Amino acid sequence: MDPTVIIRPEIALDDFLPIFLSSSFVLLFGVFYVGIYALVKMGTIRSFYMPAAYLFWVAQTYSMYLLSSLLSNDPFTTKVLILAMFGYLVVPHLYYHLNVRSEKRYEHSVK
């Protein structure tokens, strides 16, 4: 019987804090992005702030890239994660589109 081999990813001690922070920032920047986007679209804040939403998306994507680098992911996994970030970019547009369409469709419906 072959000896048991334990494959354990090694993380440098100094990398733990940046890993936890960057992974938190992925979601925090993400929520700022969708939050500002939704508020601008709803007219609650001025469209002047829309670039800030996209800047948060850039910061979110960078955080994900940093996280992936610190975890020493293979290039394929890094590409998949960055691709997922483009998913995050598209999703609020899709949500808003769905909202507007359903609002129009059911505007006068009361139940």
Add this chain to the structure above:
Amino acid sequence: MMTTAYKSKDLATMYFIVATVLFGAQLLMGLIGAVQFLYPEFLFEIFDFSVARTVHINALVVWMLYAMIGSVYFLLPDETGIETVGIELGKLGFYVLTVAITVVVLVYVFIQIGPAAESTIWLINEGREYLEAPRWADIGIVVVVLIFVYNVYATAIKGERTGIVTVLMADLLALAGLYLAGMFFVDNISVDQFWWWWVIHLWVEATWEVFVGGLAAYGLIKMLGASRQVVEMWLWVEVAMLFGSGILGLGHHYFWIGTPEYWWEIGALFSALEPLPLVAMFVHVIYDWGKQAGKNGSNTINNRPAFAWFVMNAFGNFLGAGIWGFFHTLPQVNIYTHGTQFTNAHGHLAFFGAYATILIGMFYLNLQSKNGIERMRSTFNSKMAISLISFGVMGMTIALTVAGYGQVLVERAQMGATWDAFFISQQAQWFVQGMGWRLAMGIVTIVGFVYLAIDLLSISKVNHEKV
């Protein structure tokens, strides 16, 4: 007790009352455990940490199940337009479940363990973390849940089937069926854990989250007068996303327990997608709130304490399940954090944020309906309850995260997760201080619970607008 037009809502009240009592018991057990972390001699061999922890966790699961069942009995007449079918059977189920839970808790407290024989599994404890109930109680729980599922299906088939009811019908069947995965044993511990996680993960990260989506949809319609079609459209989107990411997100529990390596990729990818529906739910609540406020001004919300808890749910779900889950969900990090106070921090904020908040909101909706209140205002006690409980749980989470960070570095990264490493890290300054702050914040949470209990007993006597 004041009765309502529907017996179903009265049955819901019975479930909510027991849920509140068990919530209090859960906090008390947590307090004892938190003291024992700092002072291990406290109640040693009288009420050991192992007992306090078991009751703390099982009381949590059970009070939430009570509140969920109560919530369904509460909303069913509104959604279907008819009285719940099989209400007497439902009452029987309630009494059987309550007696069974009482006996199980007494066994946890006074007997705990038995000989290594089949009789122990049947009568005392199955020995599976989080699902310690003995087998007789397991079977009883399945029977009670089947009665509940029958009532929901029979009512929905006879009455109107809204989108919310349809989602709940599918969800409850999955919720009940998954419990069966925790009822059998296999000799191989990895295979055993493989099935055990079906109950734990697929309940809390799939079926329970979908359930919360259903409650949020119902609440937004009831409290804000949001358009049913829009809310249900969101609900279907959330259901698709929750099941899409949550089912295979199960993989993040399979990283290091002896399952095949392909679970690394599956777990990492789908776990990374799991926060997406939580963001969707968050935006959805805020969007509907903003939209309805724009239409109706300040008169939008007809139950302020319930709505405050629903909003807290949107934030708490995102923070607790989303952020605190995501930062240790990838396999490279998970091997260091698994089973440390990091997991504990995530567990506290996620259960509170995702479930406790919205279920407490349902308590207030029930009180409003039961007492015929048109617009329920927040009282001083309501505000103190939500502020102190939220501050306390958030404080506990941060304290446990600090303790967990110390544990990850010392026990796992520097010392290689050995037996000695565990004990050395338990004595490290960061760990001990973290546990001290956890105790302090736990006391804040309990004070908040006292305000909540007083408020639930007294808020209906305050001068609200009556129907």
